[in-house]
Amino acid sequence: MFGTLNEIELERLIAGQWVGRIACCDNGKPYMVPISYAYDGTFIYCHSDEGRKVNIMRRNPQVCFQVDEMKDMANWKSVVMEGFFEEITDPKERNDAMLTLLNRYLPVISSVTTHLGEHWPFYPDDASAIDGLIFKIRIQSKFGKFESNTLSPAIPG
Amino acid sequence: MFGTLNEIELERLIAGQWVGRIACCDNGKPYMVPISYAYDGTFIYCHSDEGRKVNIMRRNPQVCFQVDEMKDMANWKSVVMEGFFEEITDPKERNDAMLTLLNRYLPVISSVTTHLGEHWPFYPDDASAIDGLIFKIRIQSKFGKFESNTLSPAIPG
Numbered sequence: 001m002f003g004t005l006n007e008i009e010l011e012r013l014i015a016g017q018w019v020g021r022i023a024c025c026d027n028g029k030p031y032m033v034p035i036s037y038a039y040d041g042t043f044i045y046c047h048s049d050e051g052r053k054v055n056i057m058r059r060n061p062q063v064c065f066q067v068d069e070m071k072d073m074a075n076w077k078s079v080v081m082e083g084f085f086e087e088i089t090d091p092k093e094r095n096d097a098m099l100t101l102l103n104r105y106l107p108v109i110s111s112v113t114t115h116l117g118e119h120w121p122f123y124p125d126d127a128s129a130i131d132g133l134i135f136k137i138r139i140q141s142k143f144g145k146f147e148s149n150t151l152s153p154a155i156p157g
Numbered sequence: 158m159f160g161t162l163n164e165i166e167l168e169r170l171i172a173g174q175w176v177g178r179i180a181c182c183d184n185g186k187p188y189m190v191p192i193s194y195a196y197d198g199t200f201i202y203c204h205s206d207e208g209r210k211v212n213i214m215r216r217n218p219q220v221c222f223q224v225d226e227m228k229d230m231a232n233w234k235s236v237v238m239e240g241f242f243e244e245i246t247d248p249k250e251r252n253d254a255m256l257t258l259l260n261r262y263l264p265v266i267s268s269v270t271t272h273l274g275e276h277w278p279f280y281p282d283d284a285s286a287i288d289g290l291i292f293k294i295r296i297q298s299k300f301g302k303f304e305s306n307t308l309s310p311a312i313p314g
Contacts, residue, residue: 018230021223023180023187030180030187030221034235064187070176073262078191105230 162301
């Protein structure tokens, strides 16, 4: 069966995934890439290098962000969000957003002890020392769909 | 390590996946959804119902199509394609495209025998009897990236 995700299922899906896809428009030409993210219940936070998508979003901040969970072709959930790109430049807000991202990611990255006795990955002493751009997506709308099918074995007539 | 997929890796990735994401632009506003597809080495073929994405692509046929394979956060491949939406209306071409899609999908869908003795899913006698819209994407560019990391266990000093 096909259906629409309710509010709780939709929030759970966004909070539960690590990678989404972000789409933007460059003078009528769509561009999209996968990107890791963290969700605090209000904003989507992302870390990015400078490059094509950031250049496009600075000119046109309208974005579409999509997250899904695909078990197989007949069992999946997907949510499509529309919103606006906002670059985070305030040092305090950037630091908080970076910690939101680190708190989401570091626990799921395999940890090793290097031959120098360091643990990798590690929390930096100062999150502001991490290079790159931090942005958030101000979500305007969310819409989720699912397909769920259990093929039961045939009952011989 | 990060890197760029070469031509062979890129073609293999597109041919090997079943679901991609298609993005389009609606007067400067991006829209994107996951969609199943088949690739014949030249075109991406998709089946769709009428709706928002089709309405947008009929007005602005520029699309971005993205396919990936995500093992984990540190091991993934992704390809981003830019191209044009082309609706298939010619009956012969529509039938061929539908068979390309069926040949890709039916083998990976679990098969059951219903209580009526029918096998489901089944090849239709006439692919033109299947409802919905068939379109192809005329690909203009492809660009693929990967990340590959093997975390080796720590060797105690």
